[in-house]
Every structure is written in C-alpha cells, then in structure tokens.
Amino acid sequence: MQITIITVGKLKEKYLKQGIAEYTKRLGAYCSIQEIEVPDEKAPEQLSDAEMQQVKKKEGERILAKIGPDVHVYALAIEGKQRTSEQFATELDRLATYGKSKIAFVIGGSLGLAPEVMQRANDTISFSKMTFPHQLMKMILCEQIYRAYRINRNEPYHK
Numbered sequence: 143m144q145i146t147i148i149t150v151g152k153l154k155e156k157y158l159k160q161g162i163a164e165y166t167k168r169l170g171a172y173c174s175i176q177e178i179e180v181p182d183e184k185a186p187e188q189l190s191d192a193e194m195q196q197v198k199k200k201e202g203e204r205i206l207a208k209i210g211p212d213v214h215v216y217a218l219a220i221e222g223k224q225r226t227s228e229q230f231a232t233e234l235d236r237l238a239t240y241g242k243s244k245i246a247f248v249i250g251g252s253l254g255l256a257p258e259v260m261q262r263a264n265d266t267i268s269f270s271k272m273t274f275p276h277q278l279m280k281m282i283l284c285e286q287i288y289r290a291y292r293i294n295r296n297e298p299y300h301k
C-alpha cells in the first residue's frame with residue numbers, strides 16, 4: 143500500500159519531527175510512506191471571511207495538485223467521522239483487499255481545508271472534537287496508521 147500524508151506548511155518543532163520520523167520508520171516495514179508539505183499561504187493575523195476563503199482556496203489548489211485520480215483520499219477534519227482504532231484498521235485492510243492501494247491523508251493548515259478538498263475526499267476522519275495543531279495531528283495520524291497495521295497483523299502493541 144502506498145500512503146501519502148499531505149500537510150500545509152513546514153514542520154518546525156524538533157520533537158514532532160523526531161516523533162514523525164520514528165513512526166514513518168516503523169511504518170516502512172508495512173507500507174510505502176510519502177510525506178508532502180505544500181506551502182502555506184502567507185496571511186496577516188486579521189483576515190476577513192472572504193480573505194480566509196481565499197487563503198484556504200490557494201492552499202487547497204496546492205493540495206489537489208498533489209493528488210492523482212486513482213487515490214483514495216481521507217480529509218482530516220474536526221467535524222469528520224470518528225472511528226475506533228480497530229475500525230480504522232479494518233477499513234485500511236478492506237481498501238487494500240478491494241485494490242485501493244494508493245491512499246492520501248490530508249491535513250489542513252491553520253484555517254482548515256478548503257471546500258474543494260473536502261469535495262475531493264472520499265472520506266473524512268475526526269480524531270476528536272478538539273482542535274489539534276496540524277503538526278501534532280500528523281504525528282497522531284502516523285501513530286494510528288502504525289497501530290492499524292499492528293492490529294491487522296495481530297502483532298503485539300500497547301493497548
């Protein structure tokens with residue numbers, strides 16, 4: 143399975159870089175994993191609604207340019223669909239069984255994801271109703287993908 147994680151903006155914090163590097167290294171044993179960072183749209187603190195939509199639209203275009211037509215896309219969104227780790231593991235397993243070998247997970251920037259990206263997404267994932275910084279979200283996502291593979295292989299992992 144070929145997994146791509148698309149984020150907006152550069153990953154800055156060292157502790158998150160280390161955490162993500164650890165999980166992507168572990169994931170290398172189970173799948174091919176690619177990380178794509180698209181540039182964030184520079185914007186002042188105070189933005190009108192129209193300006194915010196414009197920023198999201200530009201970031202969205204950069205995200206969509208990285209996604210091929212045959213990719214199954216998950217958009218990470220607070221208001222998205224919540225599932226257990228076991229349900230997520232089963233879902234990834236089913237996608238592989240039904241020949242969906244290319245999967246992309248998309249994490250938005252500070253303003254979230256553009257409607258165009260949400261429309262392209264085949265599904266959504268919410269990790270809770272709380273808001274996480276996108277870089278931390280990436281590390282949590284990597285851990286959950288890793289957990290899914292461990293669950294699917296019946297391999298021991300902390301409960």
Ligand SMILES: C[S@@+](CC[C@H](N)C(=O)[O-])C[C@H]1O[C@@H](n2cnc3c(N)ncnc32)[C@H](O)[C@@H]1O
Nearest residue numbers: 218219249250253254268269270272273274276
């Ligand atoms: C700082 S958040 C953006 C917050 C923005 N106000 C919104 O409502 O989307 C950056 C990105 O991290 C991801 N994210 C943050 N918290 C999440 C959660 N609880 N579940 C799923 N994704 C989340 C989403 O992709 C979001 O676009």
